[in-house]
Amino acid sequence: MIIRDETRGIFVLSTTETSYALGLVEGALPVHLHWGARLSSPAGLTLPDSPRRPFSVQTPVGSGEANLDGCPAEYGFAGSGDFRTPAWAAIDSMSYPILEAWHESHTVHAGKPDLAGLPSVRTASGDGAETLELVLRDGPSSLEIHLFYTVLPEFDVITRSATFVNSGREPIRLSRAASLCVDMPNRGYEMVSLCGAWGREADLIRHPLAVGAHSIGSRRGISSHHANPFLAIAESSATEHHGEIRAAALVYSGDFLAQVERSSDDQLRLLLGINPETFSWLLAPGERFTTPEAILVYTESGFNGMSQRFHAIIRERLMRSRFRDRPRPILVNNWEATHFSFTHDSLLPIVDAAAGMGIELFVLDDGWFGNRDDDRTSLGDWSVNRRKIPRGLEGLAEEVTRRGLRFGLWFEPEMVSPESELFRAHPDWCLHVPGRGRPTGRNQLVLDFSRAEVCDEIIRRLRAVLDSAPVSYVKWDMNRYLTHVASPSLPAERRQETAHRYVLGLYRVMDELTSRHPEILFAGCSGGGGRFDAGILAYMPQIWASDDTDAVARLRIQYGLSLVYPISSIEAHVTDVPNHQVGRVTPFATRGEVAISANFGFELDLARLGESERRQAAEMVAFYKEHRDLIQQGAFWRLESPFEGDGSAAAWMFTEEGGKKALVFAFQILNVANRAPRFLRLVALDPQGRYRVEGSEDEHTGAELMGRGLRLPLAAGDFAAYRCTLRAM
Ligand code: DGJ
Numbered sequence: 001m002i003i004r005d006e007t008r009g010i011f012v013l014s015t016t017e018t019s020y021a022l023g024l025v026e027g028a029l030p031v032h033l034h035w036g037a038r039l040s041s042p043a044g045l046t047l048p049d050s051p052r053r054p055f056s057v058q059t060p061v062g063s064g065e066a067n068l069d070g071c072p073a074e075y076g077f078a079g080s081g082d083f084r085t086p087a088w089a090a091i092d093s094m095s096y097p098i099l100e101a102w103h104e105s106h107t108v109h110a111g112k113p114d115l116a117g118l119p120s121v122r123t124a125s126g127d128g129a130e131t132l133e134l135v136l137r138d139g140p141s142s143l144e145i146h147l148f149y150t151v152l153p154e155f156d157v158i159t160r161s162a163t164f165v166n167s168g169r170e171p172i173r174l175s176r177a178a179s180l181c182v183d184m185p186n187r188g189y190e191m192v193s194l195c196g197a198w199g200r201e202a203d204l205i206r207h208p209l210a211v212g213a214h215s216i217g218s219r220r221g222i223s224s225h226h227a228n229p230f231l232a233i234a235e236s237s238a239t240e241h242h243g244e245i246r247a248a249a250l251v252y253s254g255d256f257l258a259q260v261e262r263s264s265d266d267q268l269r270l271l272l273g274i275n276p277e278t279f280s281w282l283l284a285p286g287e288r289f290t291t292p293e294a295i296l297v298y299t300e301s302g303f304n305g306m307s308q309r310f311h312a313i314i315r316e317r318l319m320r321s322r323f324r325d326r327p328r329p330i331l332v333n334n335w336e337a338t339h340f341s342f343t344h345d346s347l348l349p350i351v352d353a354a355a356g357m358g359i360e361l362f363v364l365d366d367g368w369f370g371n372r373d374d375d376r377t378s379l380g381d382w383s384v385n386r387r388k389i390p391r392g393l394e395g396l397a398e399e400v401t402r403r404g405l406r407f408g409l410w411f412e413p414e415m416v417s418p419e420s421e422l423f424r425a426h427p428d429w430c431l432h433v434p435g436r437g438r439p440t441g442r443n444q445l446v447l448d449f450s451r452a453e454v455c456d457e458i459i460r461r462l463r464a465v466l467d468s469a470p471v472s473y474v475k476w477d478m479n480r481y482l483t484h485v486a487s488p489s490l491p492a493e494r495r496q497e498t499a500h501r502y503v504l505g506l507y508r509v510m511d512e513l514t515s516r517h518p519e520i521l522f523a524g525c526s527g528g529g530g531r532f533d534a535g536i537l538a539y540m541p542q543i544w545a546s547d548d549t550d551a552v553a554r555l556r557i558q559y560g561l562s563l564v565y566p567i568s569s570i571e572a573h574v575t576d577v578p579n580h581q582v583g584r585v586t587p588f589a590t591r592g593e594v595a596i597s598a599n600f601g602f603e604l605d606l607a608r609l610g611e612s613e614r615r616q617a618a619e620m621v622a623f624y625k626e627h628r629d630l631i632q633q634g635a636f637w638r639l640e641s642p643f644e645g646d647g648s649a650a651a652w653m654f655t656e657e658g659g660k661k662a663l664v665f666a667f668q669i670l671n672v673a674n675r676a677p678r679f680l681r682l683v684a685l686d687p688q689g690r691y692r693v694e695g696s697e698d699e700h701t702g703a704e705l706m707g708r709g710l711r712l713p714l715a716a717g718d719f720a721a722y723r724c725t726l727r728a729m
Helices: 302-318 344-357 392-402 421-425 452-468 492-516 534-539 551-561 588-596 611-633 702-707
Strands: 002-005 010-014 018-025 029-037 058-061 064-067 088-091 102-110 130-138 143-152 157-166 172-185 190-195 203-208 212-217 230-234 245-251 256-262 267-274 281-283 288-290 293-299 331-333 361-364 406-411 471-476 521-524 542-544 570-575 599-603 635-640 649-655 661-668 690-693 699-701 720-728
Touching: 002 102, 010 130, 010 143, 018 293, 029 102, 029 172, 029 293, 088 157, 157 172, 157 281, 172 245, 172 293, 190 212, 203 551, 230 256, 230 267, 245 256, 245 267, 245 302, 245 534, 281 288, 281 492, 293 302, 302 534, 302 635, 331 344, 344 361, 344 392, 344 611, 361 471, 392 406, 392 452, 406 452, 452 471, 452 492, 492 521, 492 534, 521 534, 551 570, 551 588, 551 649, 570 588, 588 599, 588 611, 588 661, 588 720, 599 611, 611 649, 611 661, 690 702, 699 702
Parallel strands: 331 361, 331 599, 361 406, 406 471, 471 521, 521 542, 542 570, 570 599
Antiparallel strands: 002 010, 010 018, 018 029, 058 064, 088 172, 102 130, 130 143, 143 157, 157 288, 157 293, 172 267, 172 281, 190 203, 190 230, 212 256, 230 245, 245 293, 256 267, 635 649, 649 661, 661 720, 690 699, 690 720
16 A cells, blocks of 8 residues: 655555655655554654754755755765765766756556566556655756655565666766665664575674674676675564564675665665676666666564565565476486486486486486586587487487486576687677686686677577477576676677676576476576575576585575575485585485475485485475475474574474464484483464374474474484474364
């Protein structure tokens, strides 16, 4: 619902539990008033008076004036009195700064407009979604800024984006264009983010805010392993289950900046959007530029409350794939089993073993094309290597299908190996700065997806493969950060646009391939979770979470990712030991429970498993099939964090609506001597209900399980896992 108090220039946007309010000082300056609990009316809201203070500049606003420095801006700008990091910045054709933009008009529309060329939340007719469009304008330059706010009441979510329009006669250059800017008083909040590195994605970082700007972001061309395009501020007392949190996720896969700036007056400014350091955009007369979308969530129910809102909106309104609500197949991938050394014949025993266990999909990873026997060649040459696969993909897919599995295939569409036919034919198709060499990473270069002809050719090549064999799953990998980010094909005055144009090109390729092949399940990957973001999830409803497949490492990675991303989107595989990344040996059962907790699969030579592990693997598959709907679509609750205490415990659970059935998972990383019994307090059960622990005689009331907790019969030893199914009696 959007309420307009036209007399006072106040707008209140409300979901079922949240309100977001903004107003207009002097009918001109958009200011932020509230983001928090639901307000029934605008009555209690007042516009800020931003008094004069020593050194303040009084900026003319409408028929009055304001000290912009202390004023809670709605989309802050610099250069005329607000000295915080601005949300947007632009210069005119004479390189003079465009200093201000004042309210010109506003409208409220039903539903939500699409964002040109960018993935975004889509609304359905029953959602009751409404959009406020606020148009700001700078008179001298004729720059218009359209701020879009969409309310999705049932999802308890608000989305924001901005479109810049040059409605004048001279060019304008944008150098900043955030998706979200919110100013608010600080109440001892802490900043929460997901940071890491390759193999250590999504570490949950939480810290108090000192005065100054605190930011995470990416300049790597992709959202990156190092920082996730998500930001939250939380009450310092907030837990998984209680406490106030304001959070935003950016629907974008390129360079981004997420920043919280605390002023000496204890005000906060939250910014989220494209990273201005690698961004610049020329707006010719008549042109427009649209920022990516930010998804905003406010909750008083702690981090689980926040995550459940993100999960629902991403799963139900952002993901476009028809697979978003379908059970995702249990797969086996050959990468850790074979790396590049395989042939048609050597793969079949893995497929045979997988068939015996009830696995549903076989994914052929890197190495099936060109002359690729290692990572030094052939990216771009997407035609099958007949030496390894003499009967072609079709022949292999036929064998796989005959064994009752579907067939999936790996690609790395954005890359080219210097040692490839594609590169020999088009040496200029990679990102590069002329005269400065073309250094490689993993022996490869990044194709210039800012160029339409490059995108078109890659679409053509991939489509030819996808049409040639019954491929039902594509793993889309990306293994090099972007450097030398410049496209010689762009005119000089637009060359700084390459980074964002690359992302737009990527989205076009993804859009085209996924919509032309809707029956293929596409999965994202970037050396694991190098591009685990809402932008990719719009096209590909699941992503390989990390190249680190160690069960202990995965507890942290999956816990971290679950803060924002639905469980169905997090791919997790049981792999061999000693683990290939960390050398750790964990029990097969524990590896299973960690992978079963997400989008489940295997990545090891199943044919070489002993009898007992084969049996266990088949049991895992059967269990996952039985409970897949609950795991992939149910409510997910984090219970114990591997990021807290001595980091030795982790636990989570899944609940069915109505609390009739629950799956509980608990892990013990390092054991200690003489440990007191561990009771795990559950949530979301019916306090009066009685629950049976499946497979045992144990019965408990919901109140007992949520109060005293479930006593965990964890085995002695390190890396132990416990799982149980609770059913209401
Ligand atoms: C990186 C991915 O994350 C791995 O799973 C695997 O596909 C390799 N690339 C193949 O080169």
